[in-house]
Amino acid sequence: MDALDWALKEGNFGAYVAFGTSLDPNILYLSRFSSTDPVLYIRRPGEKGEIIVSQMEYERAVRESSATVISRSDAGFFELAGEEPDPWRVLARVILRQVEGSILVPPGFPYALGAEIAGKRQVAVDREILPAMREIKTPQEIQYIRHVQHVCDRAMERAILLIRKAKVRKGLLFQGAVPLTSDLVRSAIHQVFVRNGCIPGETIVSCGEDTAMPHRRGEGQLRECEPIVIDIFPRDQRTGYFSDMTRTVCRGEAPAEIAEMFQAVRDAQDLAAGLIRPGISGSDVYRAAVDFFREAGYESGTRGFVHSLGHGVGLEIHERPGLSPSGEVLRENCVVTNEPGLYHPGTGGVRLENTGVVRKRGFSSFTRFERRLVL
Amino acid sequence: MDALDWALKEGNFGAYVAFGTSLDPNILYLSRFSSTDPVLYIRRPGEKGEIIVSQMEYERAVRESSATVISRSDAGFFELAGEEPDPWRVLARVILRQVEGSILVPPGFPYALGAEIAGKRQVAVDREILPAMREIKTPQEIQYIRHVQHVCDRAMERAILLIRKAKVRKGLLFQGAVPLTSDLVRSAIHQVFVRNGCIPGETIVSCGEDTAMPHRRGEGQLRECEPIVIDIFPRDQRTGYFSDMTRTVCRGEAPAEIAEMFQAVRDAQDLAAGLIRPGISGSDVYRAAVDFFREAGYESGTRGFVHSLGHGVGLEIHERPGLSPSGEVLRENCVVTNEPGLYHPGTGGVRLENTGVVRKRGFSSFTRFERRLVL
Numbered sequence: 001m002d003a004l005d006w007a008l009k010e011g012n013f014g015a016y017v018a019f020g021t022s023l024d025p026n027i028l029y030l031s032r033f034s035s036t037d038p039v040l041y042i043r044r045p046g047e048k049g050e051i052i053v054s055q056m057e058y059e060r061a062v063r064e065s066s067a068t069v070i071s072r073s074d075a076g077f078f079e080l081a082g083e084e085p086d087p088w089r090v091l092a093r094v095i096l097r098q099v100e101g102s103i104l105v106p107p108g109f110p111y112a113l114g115a116e117i118a119g120k121r122q123v124a125v126d127r128e129i130l131p132a133m134r135e136i137k138t139p140q141e142i143q144y145i146r147h148v149q150h151v152c153d154r155a156m157e158r159a160i161l162l163i164r165k166a167k168v169r170k171g172l173l174f175q176g177a178v179p180l181t182s183d184l185v186r187s188a189i190h191q192v193f194v195r196n197g198c199i200p201g202e203t204i205v206s207c208g209e210d211t212a213m214p215h216r217r218g219e220g221q222l223r224e225c226e227p228i229v230i231d232i233f234p235r236d237q238r239t240g241y242f243s244d245m246t247r248t249v250c251r252g253e254a255p256a257e258i259a260e261m262f263q264a265v266r267d268a269q270d271l272a273a274g275l276i277r278p279g280i281s282g283s284d285v286y287r288a289a290v291d292f293f294r295e296a297g298y299e300s301g302t303r304g305f306v307h308s309l310g311h312g313v314g315l316e317i318h319e320r321p322g323l324s325p326s327g328e329v330l331r332e333n334c335v336v337t338n339e340p341g342l343y344h345p346g347t348g349g350v351r352l353e354n355t356g357v358v359r360k361r362g363f364s365s366f367t368r369f370e371r372r373l374v375l
Numbered sequence: 376m377d378a379l380d381w382a383l384k385e386g387n388f389g390a391y392v393a394f395g396t397s398l399d400p401n402i403l404y405l406s407r408f409s410s411t412d413p414v415l416y417i418r419r420p421g422e423k424g425e426i427i428v429s430q431m432e433y434e435r436a437v438r439e440s441s442a443t444v445i446s447r448s449d450a451g452f453f454e455l456a457g458e459e460p461d462p463w464r465v466l467a468r469v470i471l472r473q474v475e476g477s478i479l480v481p482p483g484f485p486y487a488l489g490a491e492i493a494g495k496r497q498v499a500v501d502r503e504i505l506p507a508m509r510e511i512k513t514p515q516e517i518q519y520i521r522h523v524q525h526v527c528d529r530a531m532e533r534a535i536l537l538i539r540k541a542k543v544r545k546g547l548l549f550q551g552a553v554p555l556t557s558d559l560v561r562s563a564i565h566q567v568f569v570r571n572g573c574i575p576g577e578t579i580v581s582c583g584e585d586t587a588m589p590h591r592r593g594e595g596q597l598r599e600c601e602p603i604v605i606d607i608f609p610r611d612q613r614t615g616y617f618s619d620m621t622r623t624v625c626r627g628e629a630p631a632e633i634a635e636m637f638q639a640v641r642d643a644q645d646l647a648a649g650l651i652r653p654g655i656s657g658s659d660v661y662r663a664a665v666d667f668f669r670e671a672g673y674e675s676g677t678r679g680f681v682h683s684l685g686h687g688v689g690l691e692i693h694e695r696p697g698l699s700p701s702g703e704v705l706r707e708n709c710v711v712t713n714e715p716g717l718y719h720p721g722t723g724g725v726r727l728e729n730t731g732v733v734r735k736r737g738f739s740s741f742t743r744f745e746r747r748l749v750l
Binding site for chain 2: 022023034035036037055056057059060085086088105107108109110111112113114115118123125127183187190191193194195197199200201202213214215216233237302306307317318326
């Protein structure tokens with residue numbers, strides 16, 4: 001009896017229904033089945049969930065999934081497909097056959113399917129139950145995320161070694177005779193990821209003025225005495241979990257303004273790490289960072305500290321709780337990032353990001369990697 | 376004036392609206408903007424589309440997107456968020472502000488958002504227009520997919536070299552002293568991908584009986600004289616396009632049954648390649664393969680040829696048209712796979728898969744890699 005069971009019974013729902021691929025975090029969370037082709041997940045109150053998969057996936061699903069597995073033919077797909085050419089209508093009819101009463105779906109449930117069902121049954125959107133379940137991590141999930149963070153630490157080490165060992169000529173970084181570019185560092189990071197079974201995200205390796213835009217991916221040759229922001233967030237292909245990490249470094253002397261920003265960001269990160277604990281709200285931690293930056297002479301908003309202080313991490317790279325103006329109360333065994341940053345267009349940006357778990361005694365970081373600006 | 380414009384005018388829609396991340400192929404197709412955080416896309420008839428992004432993404436979006444870029448604050452997000460705590464309702468109100476009249480959405484549009492809008496406006500699902508637009512590739516798109524296929528060819532070469540150079544001891548493959556496993560070959564493939572800016576899919580490297588399940592990922596040490604199926608489908612991180620490729624090999628002598636299956640699959644692939652041309656339906660090509668296999672003594676259905684003959688490839692790994700029982704008519708400049716396979720539980724499976732473009736004169740394969748069973 002989990003929170004979903006309670007909610008289904010209390011709301012008098014016939015079932016929770018989701019449809020998507022392995023990229024759908026709710027399906028992966030509930031069924032532990034990862035598939036490139038879409039699967040239908042149905043969970044009736046008091047029952048183990050079931051997934052409906054193609055014949056071709058059937059045996060693999062039986063071996064891998066925690067849910068009951070039903071083939072599309074046993075669920076009546078092909079029979080219904082003979083009567084109805086539209087595949088969304090076929091899916092809707094399968095669901096209506098399998099479920100009695102009203103249906104609860106995730107917010108991202110396909111509209112084509114939801115609207116079809118809503119013509120015949122009440123369809124409600126789950127804004128709360130799955131997000132709240134997924135927010136509190138089990139020891140197994142914590143181990144999965146910690147593992148990804150260890151891979152991140154190794155990848156960051158590799159990237160920073162490349163920058164540290166680079167030759168400098170006329171302010172530009174070289175690996176031997178070859179220009180050391182964002183792409184080259186990114187590729188080295190990604191090689192560490194895939195050797196460890198992780199899939200790269202849209203890794204950032206930006207340099208100089210580009211670092212003032214927090215989501216700029218970065219391109220071109222890296223330069224001496226300018227900030228280099230490295231932000232990595234791979235996903236473990238086996239488990240589906242993410243971790244998230246950022247470091248800012250500078251090969252050679254850092255501009256004074258960047259060095260000051262780095263100091264403020266590091267202090268803000270320490271401050272936040274000291275505040276994070278069960279019971280405090282994410283918005284309070286965020287506001288403490290804003291206040292700290294203000295006292296240090298930095299704005300928040302469109303310049304300075306322009307993003308939130310952190311976010312939950314799990315089967316999505318950004319999930320609850322947020323360390324943001326609207327951030328929820330932090331609970332024990334949440335996994336969150338702690339990532340203050342400062343951005344000055346024309347000069348550059350600095351960001352430091354650790355991922356860790358909220359324990360009774362406070363924030364326990366998975367990230368072990370040093371925070372050092374100058375290489 | 377493209378097909379979407381026509382459809383919007385003809386259907387008297389106020390706009391086509393999509394919401395999602397860079398993994399949403401329709402948003403990527405229409406806006407050419409790739410983002411980890413979700414973006415809202417709005418296209419009114421006769422206008423260039425617009426994307427609404429967070430402040431943090433604004434400058435990058437202006438540089439990278441083909442659409443008009445509006446920040447969330449300019450679109451009134453924060454003002455509305457003050458009145459309404461639910462983020463889906465805020466999004467719905469932004470859309471209702473930006474669009475007059477009825478709204479067309481893709482099938483996968485989030486139900487939470489669609490249902491909110493449907494309370495106030497007519498919401499229709501586009502089952503046809505975007506899929507049909509995306510089906511016919513531009514020369515640029517064809518070049519993108521061909522590029523990914525070249526990366527696939529290189530990765531396959533690397534994988535097969537590992538298997539060819541392996542030492543065999545007691546029927547097991549070794550790389551020096553280390554067991555040559557599925558994971559090791561997969562990792563070598565993924566390293567080629569990431570060095571070339573591609574993100575791995577759920578790469579299959581399966582051996583022996585496992586090959587009889589077409590979607591089994593494969594695990595453990597590779598063995599001599601057993602079929603090894605290698606199926607790779609990376610995505611180019613810069614462009615978002617996929618390609619798809621499979622080879623089946625055998626280190627040492629192949630079992631007679633597998634060798635015969637390989638011959639039949641290769642002949643079926645040649646047959647299909649000769650049939651594919653503009654005007655023929657995907658279902659006719661599929662049925663020709665079924666007939667060919669039957670005459671060669673192989674079933675289709677739950678054993679033998681268990682999957683479709685091919686599928687469109689583009690910003691999704693599986694898109695239109697299908698070379699399947701319900702396959703659409705093939706049109707010039709479609710990109711499709713040609714992938715016959717035979718699967719005998721207890722023995723193993725064989726699959727060969729090329730990706731190519733449908734030209735006036737027929738199928739032009741991007742895949743150049745040889746088809747040879749025995750290494």
